[in-house]
Structure formats: C-alpha cells, structure tokens
Amino acid sequence: MKLTIPEEELMYEGTVDCQGCGASLAMRYALKALGKKTFVVIPACCWSIIAGPFPYSSLQVPLYHTAFETAAIVSSGIKAGLEMKGIDATVMAWAGDGGTFDIGIQALSGVAERNDDILYVCYDNEAYMNTGIQRSSATPFKAWTTTTPRKYPKARPKKDIDEILVAHEVPYVATASVSYPEDFIKKLQKAKEIKGTRFIHVLAPCPTGWRSLPEHTIKLARLAVQTCIFPIYEVENGKYKINIKPKNPKPVDEYLKLQGRFRHLTEKDIKDIQEITIKKWKKLLRKEEFS
Amino acid sequence: MVKKVIYGNHAVSYGAKDARAEVIAAYPITPQTQVVELLSEFCASGELNAKFIKVESEHSAMAACVGASATGARAFTATSSHGLALMHEMLHWASNARHPVVMANINRAMGPPWNIWTDQNDSIAQRDTGWLQFYCSTNQEVYDTTLMAFKICENDKVLLPGMLSLDAFVLSHTSEVVDMPPQEEIDEFLPPYNAKYKLDLEDPRAFGSLMFPDWYYELKYHQQTSMEEALKVVEKVGKEFGDRFGRHYGLVEEYRIEDAEIILVVSGTIAQTSKEAVDVLRKEGMKVGLVRMRTFRPFPKEKIRKIASKVNKIIVIDRSISFGSEGAFFTETKACLYNEKDRPEIWGVIIGLGGRDVTVEDITKIAKKGKDGKFKINEINWWGVKL
Helix, strand or coil: CCCCCCCCCCECCCCCCCCCCHHHHHHHHHHHHHCCCEEEEECCCHHHHHCCCCCCCCECCCEEECCCCCHHHHHHHHHHHHHHCCCCCEEEEEEEHHHHHHCCHHHHHHHHHHCCCCEEEEEECCCECCCCCECCCCCCCCCCECCECCCCCCCCCCCCHHHHHHHCCCCEEEEEECCCHHHHHHHHHHHHHCCCCEEEEEECCCHHHHCCCHHHHHHHHHHHHHCCCCCEEEEECCEEEEEECCCCCCCHHHHHCCCHHHCCCCHHHHHHHHHHHHHHHHHHHHHHHHC | CEEEEEEHHHHHHHHHHHCCCCEEECCCCCCCHHHHHHHHHHHHHCCCCCEEECCCCHHHHHHHHHHHHHCCCCEEEEEEHHHHHHHHHHHHHHHHCCCCCEEEEEECCCCCCCCCCCCCHHHHCCHHHCCEEEECCCHHHHHHHHHHHHHHHCCCCCCCCEEEEEECCCCCCCEEEEEECCHHHHHHHCCCCCCCCCCCCCCCCEECCCCCHHHHHHHHHHHHHHHHHHHHHHHHHHHHHHHHHCCCCCCEEEECCCCCCEEEEECCCHHHHHHHHHHHHHHCCCCEEEEEECEEECCCHHHHHHHHCCCCEEEEEECCCCCCCCCHHHHHHHHHHCCCCCCCEEEEEECCHHHCCCCHHHHHHHHHHHHCCCCCCCCCEECCCCC
16 A cells, blocks of 8 residues: 555654644644654744643654744744754744734744745644634634634634735745645645745644534544635745645535534625635636736 | 954954854844944855844844754844844843853943933843843953853853943944954864754754743753853953953953042943043042943852952942832942941942933042042932933
C-alpha cells in the first residue's frame, strides 16, 4: 500500500490539547512534511500550551516560544542567526489567527515586505481560543464568541488575510484545511523549497470554541471547503490556482448547523451568508482566470 | 591604532562593527539614525559581515535580536526614547531568556510634547527589565563601552542583555577624537560568542515554555544573582580593557575625591561639565569631588557606600524624574546608604530635562549651595525650572 502521508512522527503523543483539536492535527502534518531540519517559533496561542509546559516539549525539533506579536520577526532573527552560523534549515513561525490577523500583522507585514526567508503558518481557529473564545478579526460574520454575544454577534466579515499577503507580492501564499492533509502536506513541501516569505493559512476547527462535537472536526473542515466558505487555493508568484473546486457547492447551512457558535442565526442570516460566500467564491474563480 | 574624529553616534557604529556583531536589526529614530546609517553602509560594503534586518518598528528590532541571539549569534541594535519604550516587552524577553543582546540608547526625552533633546527618562523607565545599563560621557567611552558590553553580557556568569546610553546631541552629534585599536587586538579581547544555550538541531529543546510557580521563582533569583555577579565582571572587563588598550573603566569614575568633603554624583555628559566645575571650585579652595556613575544596573551599592563613608555631603544630580518620587540616581544612592552608621547628608537635584542646557556655572552654584546646606532635605530641588 502506498502511503500518502509521511510516516515520520516529529510530534509526541499526549499533548495537552482539547478533544478534536484541529490545531494539533495541523502541527502533526506540518512536521511530517517539513522533517527534522526545522526550527519552530510559537507566539502566544493555543500552541503555547499544546507544546507542553517546562520541562516538557511535545516537538522533536527546536522550539522557541515568543511574544504574541513577534512570530514572524523572531523567525527572521533566527533565520539570520542561522545563516551567519552556516546552518541551512527551515524556520517556521506557527501562529494562531489572533497572532496573525491582529496583533502580529505589523511584524508579519514587515517580514513579507522584505521577503525574509521564513515559512509562516497560521492555524486559524477563528477566535482567541486560548484565552476563552473572544472574537478576532478572523472570526466569521455573525458568529458568536464571548465578546460577540448572541444578541450582538460579529457584525463584520472575516479579514481576508490571504489577499493581504498576496498584496505583499511574496513568492507563495496558500490556504489549506486539516481535512485535506495530502494537499496541506504538498503545500508545505513546496513552500519548504521556496526562498523568501511563504505563508500558509490552514483552517483548524476548534470544538471548544465553535461549540461543535470533537468528532465533527474533520467533517467541519471538509464542509468549510465544500461549501466554499474556506476555499483551498494557492498563489505562486502572483498566479492563482484553486486546488479544490467543489462542482456543486453544498449549502452553507450544512456547515453552520453543526456549530453552536451559529445557533442563533435566522433564516435571513443564513441566506445572507450563502450569498456572500458564493459571491466571494466567484470572485476567486475570476482571480484564477485572470492571473 | 586608528584615531578618528567622529560623532558619538558613529562611535557606536564603529564599536558594533569592531565587535563583529553578526545580526543587526534596527529602526530609525532621531537622534539615533546615524548609528544605523553607518552600520548599514558597513554591512552593504562587506566591511562588516553581518545580517542587517531593516525592521518596521523597534519592537521588531528587539524581537529580531532576540531570535538571532537564541541561535548563538551576536546581536546588536540601537534606539532612543519612544523607540526604547516601544521595545519594552521585548526588553523583558531578552533578559528573561538570558540573551546577551547589546543595544545603544541615545538618551532622549519622552513626548508629548515632542522633544528630541536629551534626558534620561527613557532608559530610567526601563530600569526593571533586567538589562545592564551603562552611561557614557565621551565618544571614546561610547566606543569602548560597546566593545566591553558584549564581553560583559556574554560572560557565563552574567548572560544578560546590556544597554549603553549616550546623551542626545550633546554626545550623539558631537565630534570627538576616538582611538580605535587594531581589529586583531579587539578580536583577542572579544572572541566570538560561544553560546552555552542555543537553538540546536542536534539537541532540540523548547525555550520559554509555560513554567509553573514551582520553578519560575528560582529563575528570578538567578537573574538577580547574575546582576550581582555582573558588578564584578564589569570591573574585571574594565581592567582587562585598560591593561590592553590603556583606558581603564570601573563601575564608577572617581574625580578628585581623595580629600573631598562634598561629592557630586552625576552621570552622562553632565559629568564632563561637572569635572570642569570641580576644577573651578578646587581653585577657589572648595574640597569638592565627583563620582560619575557608569552603571545604573546593576547599581554599584558597595562602591557608593565606600565613597560615602569618607564624605559629609553628597549631592545627586539627576537628569530624570520618577514622577511621584524623585530622581532615580538619588533614590538609589540614598537607599544603599540607609543602613550605614555614619551617613552623609544627601540632597537630590533635578536638572536639564528635555535637553535644557547644563552649564559649568550651574554645577558650581549647585555645589556651593550644597556646601552651605541650603538645599531642601526630603524634597526635590529643581534647578533652573521657570515657575
């Protein structure tokens, strides 16, 4: 039997994540793809905990924990240091959506503009999950969080971080989902070989924060793609390629109804989300066509 | 041996170059810009083999230095005032992670209102971040301290970051002769940094992970004992530097204090002005001396106690104010004398905030007023404030 996922495990068992944690799964795949010659930089996020408290580490590669807003630039500093020491390795910043879309965007933008030679992976669980489910700018339209209560759910759409990175003209930007591990791994392996700033945005469901069942993590990350809510595509040197194109996108309702964070949605809300989703999807199709 | 007439800022750049900094990350701010301009030239021309990361903020400058230092590279940056304030979080990070990053800070007043001139409130505000703090008073000392700072901070017993401060414009933009030893001799004095702990593919470990109260407290204890150890290392390195290059440095510089009855405690360029004032007063027959504070962190308590035991009066002149309290050097000086049996009388004077000029006449007047016992005790003595 030919295996589609590398067998090597660089993450130990017994991590202190929640049941059905998408972020944990994402790291496992990422290290399988990148291999041992990888330095990992983790800012404040769920992974500050998942990586294990002192004196433990759940990773079999060097790991540097850093301040919330500094994943990108600390990675650049590490890369510069390694280059001076003649060490050739991948430096991977591994940050949540808060550390990427919000507090870390300035340093990330600086790194991307200079095209510093790092791989930046954002595992996106769509809110500040580690601090207890507060909204981030990655939180979707109309979602509940502890700072966007059901009566006043999030009024603004999710920030389009991928387009922001594309606008920096970095060599590689890609989205991924933990439900499509072959695609995710292929992208990581491709990114590993590229020089410059590489950005991968992986959707990582959070049963605790999404108010979903742990056994639905894979299903949800797949439905997000099949409904076109979270399209899977890559932009290589400005050229768009949609990697997974659902022929007949599933209704968004199928994705939304499995999550308690959308429990309060009205018929009209769902209709609005459906329309916005398809509109955005069509825009992406055209970007692919014209790039 | 090369002698050059250079700005204080360029003395920093030459210092970082001759120290063979490997990673430099910096963001421009007046009056620091010349430091990084010259360093970027050195890097671009290949005169210095280093990676220069032209970051988008000072916060990122320090974060990049932290990352570089974690790999065992020698990391350097320079900033001033608001830039230093923006770094605050990462200053803690560098120290808590025990990264011997070296930084030059051009002492500049904090806004608002905007003010680009000198005072020490920027660096004094970073007192508790776990950085060694050196205050320089000549361009030569700026250059020498840059070299020494790496050697002190990278010492196994210290392993803490260090900041050297120089006064905005009064030093940063003033030209003086700076004597720079040949590179081979500097390399002998300051060999490459061989990090004891670093990110290593062969020995993969996690740095900075969550630590419970069972462990954290002891780390803080060790950070403090390393600071205390640094007192000895500063003197040791200062002596070695002197033996090699002819210029000796200690925790403090004593000037004409042998038979002094009254002593001025000062730092930065005010010390140079004060030396002149001491000479003037000595000619008039006043037994006055001067102690120039080179280090603020660690604070040289023993040194101060020893000096204080021989005098009747001390005037501490601060170019900073801790609002709600008093000048920082004044507080520290008093605090370390509290348990002494024979304490001298001690007064605190604030002067020259936001770059207000400090003249020889100011200092002679201050010394005379102190001698006459006319300063207020337990209160701030504001010098030259227009009310």
